[in-house]
Amino acid sequence: MSQTPTSAPYPIGIPDAHIIRSDAEAIEVAHRVAAFLLEGDAERDRTRKVPSEVVDVFSNSGLWGITVPKVFGGAEVSYATLAEVIAVISAADASLGQIPQNHYCLLEDIRLQGSYEQKRFFFGLALKGNRFANALSETGGKNVQDIQTRIRREGDGFVIDGRKGYCTGSLYAHWLGVLALDEEDRAQLAFVPRGSEGLVIVDDWSSIGQRNTSSGTVLAEGLRVSASHLFPTHRSYDSPTLAGPFAQITTAAIDAGIARAALRDTIAFVRDHARPWIDAGVAKASEDPLTIIQVGNLGIRLEAAEALLERAGKVMDAARPATDEDNVAAASVAVAKAKVLTTEVAIEAANKLFELGGTRSTLQRHNHDRHWRNARVHTLHDPVRWKYHVVGNWLLNGIKPPRHDWS
Incomplete structure (x- = not known):
């Protein structure tokens, strides 16, 4: 006789969140929370366990409520600020940086399609520290839009x-x-x-x-x-809205954070543990000229990706007051450009950590492979090769990007 399935156990605390009031405060709180999360990142990844108090500290910080509109008591931070907050957290712990991503997307759905009473109720929950998760996608269909539920x-x-x-x-x-x-x-x-x-x-x-x-x-x-x-x-795509660019910029921000983490650990490992190549004629790996060039290249590419991410947020911010076909398309293209670079630099930085750190950088005690694993998995969210197509089709033919969650 089959048993009725039950949910996996996890202790859920009573939400008690601080309310963040401004973009500046959101950034400041993000850095403070990131410092806390970074302390146990490698061990949490190794054990596949996140203590409930860690998640509570994160959500009770107020960061999960920063997109709530001002008229409902939130900070209504800019899209550029939201992207930076996600990147800061993801650089400390990429898994925990991702878990509120769909929370933010769900709040955006409420903003776009909710009645006043629905907004008042659910935005109020978010400000109190309630965490929303998605049950959107399915694994068995012919493509991501094949929904059977x-x-x-x-x-x-x-x-x-x-x-x-x-x-x-x-x-x-x-x-x-x-x-x-x-x-x-x-x-x-x-x-x-x-x-x-x-x-x-x-x-x-x-x-x-x-x-x-x-x-x-x-x-x-x-x-x-x-x-x-x-x-x-469904109405979020019947007319021009920023639902698609919103979903994409939050995804790109996670990849930017993963790239930051990989570059951060590359620099630290090269400085403290790596050995220079014998032909370099130097005493330390950090003085190896070819290593210096590689790190410089990574730093430039990451900064370029971050600049495109910030620019994409600003394009979205400009479109938000009155979305139309043209400014939504411009936002989608801007986010697509950022998504290309954040994807590529995340994977590249995670690879270079081992190349520049040498064999000892692969030892299990460092758990540096989590950056590559995180980059490789998260950048599969949607194929970046299609971002090149979106940008090229816009430039060559004036074709606007399709309207869905992946554009």
Whole structure:
């Protein structure tokens, strides 16, 4: 006799978040939280375990509420600031840098499609420190937009049935945003509290990288949803919005953070542990001229990626007051350019750490391979080769990027 599946256990604390009031405060808090997270990054990656108090410190810092609009009590930071906050945290712990990424995207869905009462309720939860996780993607379809999960009306509410994958942050969440198609095949986003009957969180994420993102499976079996917790997310792409560029810039920011981490550890290891090549004629690896050139190249490429990331945020900021076909397209192109460089420099920096650090940099006690694993896994989120196509098609033919979460 089969047993009813139950959610993986994880202690969820009562949220008690500080409220951040400005962009400057958001950056300052991000650096403070990053210093705390960096202390145990390598060990958390090694053990695949994140103590609940670590996640609580992160979310109670107020950083998870910085995109809440000012009219609802939040800082409503710029997109450029949000990207920098994500990069700062991801440089300290790339897994923990990723877990609020979809939280921010879900808050953006609420901003775009929620009623006043829905915004007041859910933004209030976010400011208190509630963590939202996604149950959006699925693993068995012909492509990322092939959604099989269904939602149907039942009584005064709705019921969802389906199986979700890549549900980042699900183990740590107070609420989950579940994507399903209605009877007319329109995408609906349902917010459901953790512990809801019919909601099962499976802790089965086993990737080589981003190990602690809890990007596993979520099951919905007769999951009831209140009508007040349902959002018509399909409307976010029926007209020009920044939903797509928003999802992409937050992803690019994580890759920028991974690149920072890899370069940081490369510099430290070369200075303190690596040996110069015999033909260099120098006493220290940090004086090896070919090593100096490689580190200089990485620093330049990372700074270029960061500049494009910041510029993309500013293009989005300029478009936010009145989005239209042209400025949304310009934002998508700007983010695509940043995504190309953040992807490439993250992978390159993670590779160069070993090349410049030498054999001893591969010893398990350093766990330097986490940077390569994180870069290799996270940059698979969507193929960067298509970003080149988006930019080239815009420049050559004036073709606007498609409107979806990956553009």
